[in-house]
Amino acid sequence: MGPKGFQAAGIACGIKATEGAKDLALIYSQAPATVAGLFTTNRVKAAPVLATRRKVRRGICQALIVNSGNANACTGEQGLQDAEAMAHLTAGALHLPPQHVLVSSTGVIGHPLPMERIEQGIPSLVARLSPLGFPDAAEAIMTTDTRPKIITEKVAVDGDEITILGMAKGAGMIRPQLATMLAFLLTDAQIEAKVLADLLHEGARSTFHRITIDGDTSTNDMLLLMANGEASKRALHAQDRRFRPFQEALFKVMDHLALAIVRDGEGRTKVVKICVRGGKNSRAAERLAFRVAHSPLVKTAFFGQDPNWGRIMAAMGAAGIAFDPRKVSIFFDDIMVVEHGVHAPGAGEAQQRRVLQQEEFTVTIDLHAGSAEASILTTDLSTDYVRINASYRT
Incomplete structure (x- = not known):
């Protein structure tokens, strides 16, 4: 009713x-x-x-x-x-x-x-x-x-x-x-x-x-x-x-x-929360989160369960937002994979893959530049997404 x-x-x-x-x-x-x-x-x-x-x-x-x-x-x-x-x-x-x-x-x-x-x-x-x-x-x-x-x-x-x-x-x-x-x-x-x-x-x-x-x-x-x-x-x-x-x-x-x-995203196999924190302002944090969430290279890595954090760093750098890469930390759920802009010591690839094998997980990016934050929900980019949209009119 x-x-x-x-x-x-x-x-x-x-x-x-x-x-x-x-x-x-x-x-x-x-x-x-x-x-x-x-x-x-x-x-x-x-x-x-x-x-x-x-x-x-x-x-x-x-x-x-x-x-x-x-x-x-x-x-x-x-x-x-x-x-x-x-x-x-x-x-x-x-x-x-x-x-x-x-x-x-x-x-x-x-x-x-x-x-x-x-x-x-x-x-x-x-x-x-x-x-x-x-x-x-x-x-x-x-x-x-x-x-x-x-x-x-x-x-x-x-x-x-x-x-x-x-x-x-x-x-x-x-x-x-x-x-x-x-x-x-x-x-x-x-x-x-x-x-x-x-x-x-x-x-x-x-x-x-x-x-x-x-x-x-x-x-x-x-x-x-x-x-x-x-x-x-x-x-x-x-x-x-x-x-x-x-x-x-x-x-x-x-x-x-x-x-x-x-x-219910087209062809999705993952739901990923992109959380940017430690930003100078919420607008900048949001733009960075969206840039990562929209990156085809990042999204295909999620689909392949590939913990390729370098793609995340590259996407951030292309967002047109000022930040210091040397201060950046990145986490897959609670596992730190990047610290001070480089590979985090002790971040084993097997642990990282286990996170990305889940249907839903969080990528947290800490800029260490302030207190602003923003979160975006996105999906991976799968072969099914391409198939669905390649044949949408038929």
Whole structure:
């Protein structure tokens, strides 16, 4: 069950080549909901991103329709018209104003939407709306994902039981500032749109903006938070003592989804936390962590379980951040492999390999230059990743 007053559905309407694969999802709130959103920073923005970003600025919505299998990106004026048509068709079926219907898409770039199939699918989609329909919707937004990503969290606020549901898709082109990532957060708490926006920005900074798989940024990233107030007696405000438990529950949902995306990274065999500490400032620490996390040589070494710390040092040096290599220490979990910028005495290769043989481990880089730190979650780069992306359109 999702939050009070929300329903969802997911069906197959023939957008994807695989017969029977769900590819059209709908989320509906029986009452108007406040909404906030974050969108791709890619200069090439898909039509549904442009359409939905404009509507989210109004702070009110009541439905969201999502298709997978086609990004509706780089499709020109026709793409914008198709995104608006999806909203209008959905609004008509639900008897809503079109401006209250948001649109999202994910899939192959550069192909027009098969609008005839979508138009035929919308009545069936609306007919299947149910408080139990969220798993189907989570499946319908997937592309190269191997499994749906969905979580529900409940929190008691002033005698009210508030529910937060989150669903996401993403397995490749995952780079902070979002990346082929769609994430939809729903709650029956009563919260103003401005407060939602502040919550979303703060939560994303430590969750969705701190993950990367291949360093590419999508045209279609979208993170939405909707609140319909159906379980709240009165609105939550940031200065309210009741606000903190809700905030913690929301950030827990966001953190769970971000980790689930990394764990489902295309072709991944490892989940690696890159932690840079001892930096002069957090921005520099973050840039170094991302540079290491994006290095193909570092990531392929992780895949090969090769403790080649020299690749980490080289990646750091190419980050454009000032640091003293002679002060650097590097650890694989708790095993020091570099001390004062050179191979650490007593760091046996067999011990190092045992760490890298694990499915999840941490690489810690200490700059010994200050107290700032930053952590990034990433994956290895495997032969399966190449295979998946070499044949994505087929």
